[in-house]
Structure formats: structure tokens, C-alpha cells
Amino acid sequence: MKYILRVINICLVVLTLVFSSITSAIELPPKDVYAGHTLIDDWDVEAAEQFTDSLLKKHPKSGDVYFLKARVEFLKGHHELAAKILNQVTGNHSEVREFKSLVNNTFEETKLFISSESEHFIYRYKKGPDEILVHYATEVLEKSYKVLGEIFNYYPKEKVLVEFYPDRESFSRISPLTLDNITTSGTVALCKYNRIMMISPGSLVRGYNWMDTLSHEYSHYILTKKSRNNLPLWMHEGIAKYFETRWRNNDIYLTPIMETMLAGGLKKNYLIALEDMMPSLAKLKTAEDVQLAYAEVSTMIEYLTQAHGDKVISTLLERLAKKEPFDLVMSDTLGMSLAIFQKKWKHFVKQKKLKTIPGLKPPGVHFKVDRMSEESNKEYREIDDQKSRDLTFLGDILQSRSFHKAALIEYQ
Known part of the structure; x- marks a missing residue:
């Protein structure tokens, strides 16, 4: 979740005089500075490197x-090299300091x-328990490569x-998200800097739906690449959420919590405006708002694809890559205009007869204090609410005895 704004290019041109030289007073022409940063912001790594x-x-x-x-090498995943190159850059402007800190x-x-x-992906991880993730990640991503590639008509040539x-x-520490952002929004993965970054599910008390999340982030990768980073955030998130289960031949995208939040929002006339979703859904104030926003934008994509078919997304991306204005x-x-689209979407979604589950709220994310602990009941004790702890324990017992539907009731 998570995109560079075009306005930063203008700022970087202005900053030319701030850090324009190492040992020489020769300045780089502003048009070259702008052109270079534009290619990088487009994630056109090959062209950016050549330039x-x-x-x-x-x-x-x-x-x-x-x-x-340094920006090019960072996008290529060469973190150490990027850090060394930045040692050549002088100046104390905030943009320089922040990028150096990130790298x-x-x-x-x-x-x-x-x-x-694997065939189309490179995995990096810490030696130990997380090594097991690669086997399952390969299954998810290689299937996503084929399924989403067909939908979006895009297959990355480079390994992701x-x-x-x-x-x-x-x-x-390696993302724009604070610990509070992560805990409040439940954001555990990002597609940024030309790669996918994810928190290991092993660090959470109950884990999370990391396989669908991985496919979700891969959608973001494709959307950024194919549109040259010109797709609005709301549509980025809507498409990624709507298609995140397609890798496993499932088209059910609307979770009970999303459905409940959207039904309640429509009833109370409380919706998240598209412009308020910027700069990231992870920055919204509450977990309820995050789920409501996801429900809004994903149902917008359902409405869009029902009316025009899945292939319309590829058409949109191709035109946006030519720098055509989104409204046009x-x-x-x-x-139709975006305003008319939203009006028709609201009529569409009201016809879906959304179901509300009373009392249902986002479960939140609960992180382990020490993921290497061997205490058998430690994970349960880290769930603060006693009732939630007891229901989780009961659900696990039912799950272990193959009473899956009964277990699901307890988890919910």
C-alpha cells in the first residue's frame, strides 16, 4: 500500500542547488534532474539506469x-551499494536526510x-523459521503471475x-509507517520501492491471511509498473483487494467485516471520501475506517468490471501510462465522469443487500512479545481480552478436531 507523488519531482529540481556538487561547482541542468526522477518514479528501472x-x-x-x-540502485534492491553512493552526496536538506536514513x-x-x-521472484528473509514461507510464497506468486498477468495483460520481465x-x-524502520500506523490499520505489507515487503506472519499471535495479502501486493506491483505509477490510490487499492483471491480461483473478495462496515456506513451516511484515503489507507485513523475504505473501493471495482469486463482495467492502465489525465x-x-461513476456505484452497492453482523469489529493485529518463545500458552496470554482469549482457545480446539464451521463461529 503506498506511492510517490509527482510533486516531489518539482521539489527535487528546486533542491538541485542544495546538494548539486561533490567537488565541482558544475550544476546538472534542471530538466535532466526532472527527467531522471520521473523515470525512477515510474519504476522504469532499466531506462532510469541508462539515463x-x-x-x-x-x-x-x-x-x-x-x-x-542511489535511487536507481535502491529500486534494484542493492541497498548497500545505494548507501555507499549516497556518501558522495553532500547537503543537509530534509529530502536528502530522509532518503539516506531510509537506505x-x-x-x-x-x-x-x-x-x-523461483521462476519469476527473488525472496529475501532472515535465516530461521521464516525460511518455510518461501515454499508457500512461491505457490502464491507464481500462480498470481499467470492469473493476474492474464487479467491485466502484464508479465514483468524482471524477477520481482x-x-x-x-x-x-x-x-x-524500512517503510513510511510508524508502529502506531501498523497496529491501528493492521497494515502488514507494502509494495513500494519496486518491491514487495511483508511482516512475517510468525511474528503475530494469530498470524494473518498472508498468502492473499502477498497476491494483493503483487497486484500493486503490476498496477504501478503498467500505469507508470499514474493510477490513483483509491483505484490501486480497489483493484488489488478485488482480485487478491483470484490466484486460488476464488472471486469472493468482500469479507464479513468489510461488508458490515460498508452496510453500516451506507445506513449512517458515513463513507470515506476518495481524497481522504490519501496518502495511504494505512494512515486512516481507525481500523474500522480502513475496512470501510477497502469495502468502498473494492465494490467500485466490482461495479466497474461487471459493467465493462475485467479487461477494462488493462485499457485504463495503458492510457494512464501515456500520461493522459485520469479524469479524461x-x-x-x-x-462517465468520476462523480457520476460514484453516484451509480452507490446505487449498485445498495442493491447488493449487504449483511450486517451485530457487534462485529476488526480483530486488530496482535504481535508477539517474543516470537521465539517456546511457552505453549504464551500466544493466548498475549490476547488482552479474556473473552477473546477463551473463544480463540475454544476455536483452536474445534479446529484441531476438524470441526471447521464450529471453529469459525468461535473465531468470529
């Missing part, structure tokens, strides 16, 4: 070029990671980098 390397030959002492080069933190958190590969972080602390693309492709 930056050509600039290095012309301006071998320009801090601007080294900053661009250095990422290098520190991943320097002991080991890696393995996937990083598993052992806990929320390390995940917070929306109007031309769907035959």
Missing part, C-alpha cells in the same frame, strides 16, 4: 547524478538476509523482489 549512467559520464562530480544513481535503515535490517529464487521482515519494528481516461473509457 543516469549517461549523466555520470557527462557530470562525474555532480551530487545530483549520484543522488539519482541506511534498509541496509541494516537486511544485511543478514539470505535469498532464494520480495522481502520478509521478522517483526513490526524492522518493518517500520475515466470519461473516455467508461463514458
Whole structure:
């Protein structure tokens, strides 16, 4: 979840004089600075690398070029190299400091990671319990590569980098999310910096639906690449949520909690405006708002695809990649403005006869204090509410005896 705004390019051009040189007073032309950052923001890594390397030959002492080069290497997953290159960049502007901090933190958190590969993916993780994730991640992602590739008409040529972080602390240090953002929103994975990053399910008391989440984040990767990072956040999240179960031949995307939140929101006339979802759903104030937002945007995609078919998404992405304004693309492709689309969506979703489960709330995410502990009941004790703890324990007993439906009732 999680995207660079185009306005940062303008800021970076303005910053040219702040860190433009290492040992030389020669400045890089602003148009070259802008062009380089645009390619990087598009995640067009190959073109960005070629462009930056050509600039290095012309301006071998320009801090601007080294900053661009560091961004390129960071997108390629070369964290240590990016950190070393940034040592060549002077200046104390906030954008420089923040990027240096991000790169250095990422290098520190991943320097002991080991890696393995499947046909289309590269996995990095800490040696130990998380090694088992690779087997299942490969199944999810290779299926997603085929299924989502057909839907979106896009198959990445490069291998996609996937990083598993052992806990929320390390995940917070390499992402824009604070620990409070993670706990409040339940965000446990991101697609950012040209890769997928995920908290290990082993660090949570009850784990989480990490396989669908992995496919969800891969959708974000495709959407960013194919649209050249020009797809609005709300549609990004709606598409990723709507298609996150397709890898396992399942088209049921609306969870009971999402359905309950949306039904309640419609009844109370309380909905999350699309502009209020920026810059990320993970930044919304409550877990209820996060689930409501997901319900809104995913049902919008259901309405969109029912009216125009799944392939309409590929058409939208292709036009956005040409830098066409979203409102124009929306109007031309769907035959209506965004305002009319939202009005028709609301009518559509009200016809779905959404069900409400009284008292149902987002379960939240509960992290282990020490994931390596061998105490058998420790995980239950870390669930604060006594009733929730007892129901979880009962659900586990029923699950172990293959009473799956009964267990589900207790979990809910």
C-alpha cells in the first residue's frame, strides 16, 4: 500500500542547488534532474539506469547524478551499494536526510538476509523459521503471475523482489509507517520501492491471511509498473483487494467485516471520501475506517468490471501510462465522469443487500512479545481480552478436531 507523488519531482529540481556538487561547482541542468526522477518514479528501472549512467559520464562530480544513481540502485534492491553512493552526496536538506536514513535503515535490517529464487521472484528473509514461507510464497506468486498477468495483460520481465521482515519494528524502520500506523490499520505489507515487503506472519499471535495479502501486493506491483505509477490510490487499492483471491480461483473478495462496515456506513451516511484515503489507507485513523475504505473501493471495482469486463482495467492502465489525465481516461473509457461513476456505484452497492453482523469489529493485529518463545500458552496470554482469549482457545480446539464451521463461529 503506498506511492510517490509527482510533486516531489518539482521539489527535487528546486533542491538541485542544495546538494548539486561533490567537488565541482558544475550544476546538472534542471530538466535532466526532472527527467531522471520521473523515470525512477515510474519504476522504469532499466531506462532510469541508462539515463543516469549517461549523466555520470557527462557530470562525474555532480551530487545530483549520484543522488539519482542511489535511487536507481535502491529500486534494484542493492541497498548497500545505494548507501555507499549516497556518501558522495553532500547537503543537509530534509529530502536528502530522509532518503539516506531510509537506505541506511534498509541496509541494516537486511544485511543478514539470505535469498532464494523461483521462476519469476527473488525472496529475501532472515535465516530461521521464516525460511518455510518461501515454499508457500512461491505457490502464491507464481500462480498470481499467470492469473493476474492474464487479467491485466502484464508479465514483468524482471524477477520481482520480495522481502520478509521478522517483526513490526524492522518493518517500520524500512517503510513510511510508524508502529502506531501498523497496529491501528493492521497494515502488514507494502509494495513500494519496486518491491514487495511483508511482516512475517510468525511474528503475530494469530498470524494473518498472508498468502492473499502477498497476491494483493503483487497486484500493486503490476498496477504501478503498467500505469507508470499514474493510477490513483483509491483505484490501486480497489483493484488489488478485488482480485487478491483470484490466484486460488476464488472471486469472493468482500469479507464479513468489510461488508458490515460498508452496510453500516451506507445506513449512517458515513463513507470515506476518495481524497481522504490519501496518502495511504494505512494512515486512516481507525481500523474500522480502513475496512470501510477497502469495502468502498473494492465494490467500485466490482461495479466497474461487471459493467465493462475485467479487461477494462488493462485499457485504463495503458492510457494512464501515456500520461493522459485520469479524469479524461475515466470519461473516455467508461463514458462517465468520476462523480457520476460514484453516484451509480452507490446505487449498485445498495442493491447488493449487504449483511450486517451485530457487534462485529476488526480483530486488530496482535504481535508477539517474543516470537521465539517456546511457552505453549504464551500466544493466548498475549490476547488482552479474556473473552477473546477463551473463544480463540475454544476455536483452536474445534479446529484441531476438524470441526471447521464450529471453529469459525468461535473465531468470529
